[in-house]
Amino acid sequence: MMWGVKLRGLVLGIYNILIFIFLISPLVIVVLVSLNDTQYISFPLKKLTLQWYKTIPEYMEFVDAFMVSIWLALLTAICSTTLGTMAAFAIVRGRFPGRDMISTLIMSPLTLPGVITGIAMLQFYTWISIGPSLGRLVLGHTVITIPYVVRSVSAVLYGFPLSLEEAGMNLGANRLRTTFLITFPLIRSGLLAGAIFSFIVSFDNVVISIFLVSPLYNTLPITIFNYVTYSAEPIIASISTLQMLMIILLMVILEKVMGFSKYM
Amino acid sequence: MKFQMPWRQHPVVYLLFPAGVVLLIFFFFPIFFLLLLSLRKYVIGSIPSGLTLANFFHFFSDPFYLDVLLSTLKLGVLVTCITLVLGYPVAYFLVRTRLPFKNWLRMAVISPLLVSVVIRTYGWLILLSDRGLVNQMLTGLGIVEQPVKMLFTYNGVLIGLVHVFLPLMILSLVGVIENINPSLEDAAENLGANWIQRFLWITLPLSLPGIIAGSLLVFSLSIAAYVTPQLLGGPSLLLLSTMVFQQIMVVLDWGFGAAIAVILLVMTLMIIFIYTRILNLGKRWEV
Numbered sequence: 262m263m264w265g266v267k268l269r270g271l272v273l274g275i276y277n278i279l280i281f282i283f284l285i286s287p288l289v290i291v292v293l294v295s296l297n298d299t300q301y302i303s304f305p306l307k308k309l310t311l312q313w314y315k316t317i318p319e320y321m322e323f324v325d326a327f328m329v330s331i332w333l334a335l336l337t338a339i340c341s342t343t344l345g346t347m348a349a350f351a352i353v354r355g356r357f358p359g360r361d362m363i364s365t366l367i368m369s370p371l372t373l374p375g376v377i378t379g380i381a382m383l384q385f386y387t388w389i390s391i392g393p394s395l396g397r398l399v400l401g402h403t404v405i406t407i408p409y410v411v412r413s414v415s416a417v418l419y420g421f422p423l424s425l426e427e428a429g430m431n432l433g434a435n436r437l438r439t440t441f442l443i444t445f446p447l448i449r450s451g452l453l454a455g456a457i458f459s460f461i462v463s464f465d466n467v468v469i470s471i472f473l474v475s476p477l478y479n480t481l482p483i484t485i486f487n488y489v490t491y492s493a494e495p496i497i498a499s500i501s502t503l504q505m506l507m508i509i510l511l512m513v514i515l516e517k518v519m520g521f522s523k524y525m
Numbered sequence: 526m527k528f529q530m531p532w533r534q535h536p537v538v539y540l541l542f543p544a545g546v547v548l549l550i551f552f553f554f555p556i557f558f559l560l561l562l563s564l565r566k567y568v569i570g571s572i573p574s575g576l577t578l579a580n581f582f583h584f585f586s587d588p589f590y591l592d593v594l595l596s597t598l599k600l601g602v603l604v605t606c607i608t609l610v611l612g613y614p615v616a617y618f619l620v621r622t623r624l625p626f627k628n629w630l631r632m633a634v635i636s637p638l639l640v641s642v643v644i645r646t647y648g649w650l651i652l653l654s655d656r657g658l659v660n661q662m663l664t665g666l667g668i669v670e671q672p673v674k675m676l677f678t679y680n681g682v683l684i685g686l687v688h689v690f691l692p693l694m695i696l697s698l699v700g701v702i703e704n705i706n707p708s709l710e711d712a713a714e715n716l717g718a719n720w721i722q723r724f725l726w727i728t729l730p731l732s733l734p735g736i737i738a739g740s741l742l743v744f745s746l747s748i749a750a751y752v753t754p755q756l757l758g759g760p761s762l763l764l765l766s767t768m769v770f771q772q773i774m775v776v777l778d779w780g781f782g783a784a785i786a787v788i789l790l791v792m793t794l795m796i797i798f799i800y801t802r803i804l805n806l807g808k809r810w811e812v
Contacts (some may be wrong), residue, residue, distance in 0.1 A: 273617075284688065291647060363545075373556075376751045376766045378555075404548060482643045485643050486643045486752065504644065
């Protein structure tokens, strides 16, 4: 009996390790290729090098795309955090008919596949003649990231003791002062989680961006996507590795702010 | 009933407007516009007025397009089944393990979700190529003599999609398995059930809502996935999503492209409808 249990535990453990290897292997291989001195990788690695990282500045399209992506992700995070936080307040605090339906509608950009949303936006923008610009990318990304903010902000708002706000108001602060001095500091973690999540989603997005970009406003993932289609230069691996490092850094911040697994 | 101060009641509702207006104009209206466009025959240079189902007839009367539809659905079913079978033991392990760093284990499994799909797929491009690591291992171990062609094949896309959606499936399963009271399993064991019986009669039925919800989620997302099929399938492998892109961006037949997108949309909405019905059923059972 005991042996059976132990054996089962062992098998389950080994199985999980194998799945874990499967999950991280494509990420690890990208990092390895970025450090390898030849384009084709064979084990054991012969020589590790940082040469690909040094040549990144020569690839202007990647540098430009990185800047576009950073601006895009920042603006998206600002817009969706503002709009999403306001909506979350209304949904959590408001009492009005059709509240459940409205919160479902607000979350719906999350459930529709990106291809559909992307082409719908492209056709709409073309129809109302909004040409390729950073603005239409920001709008597109804001729409799909609002649900993340609503989710993380309402999570903290639900557990928020209203008595603290009442105390502030009783002490003579007006509603605006109370909101900024009491409410926001207390729900800061939800706000920050929503903002960082929006930033990551926007920075990683391909499927909406691919319909809205133009040669002048190309994002980093789209540039990588176009490159990968035609070549396998290790330069892409080094750029991808840097992008992963940035996302990991943001994730660690998010985990420090509050257990991020709550929001997945 | 809780007493509510009047100032808290009213104005807060108006905070919904900014997000509501943005979503209405830049999300819901474009979707509606897509529906409208799919009902119009597109001629380069102008869109004739009048609604028609011609685009849909064109799609459903051509065996070529039906074939694409079928292989898309088949891919969705395969991805769903494989992620379910692979993911269930992992989800079970993540919930029941007594190892330290439980949260870190969970994070490690979920973390690929946060890396851009392009980068994950690029990793598979390297791994699956004819001279890639997988082929090196297979030939090195003597399992195959010639490198197996995996890149730009249906199976390559399948591997990539399983990788993309496995964390999502695990996440849905963890949600329900967490709510299963371990004492129910202990009780079954005390009553003499072996672990297979315990699994089949206790754990599996209790995790059914999560299995169904996770499967529907993965299915609806995988039939519409674009990046992975495009990169790992190459230009010749057509699925609904890659065909939408082709029609819109290359062929420039916007009406037909919109019609294919609407077919995808309708399938997704049907799945979401079933999904919410099942979640509601689950809620009723809990009471």
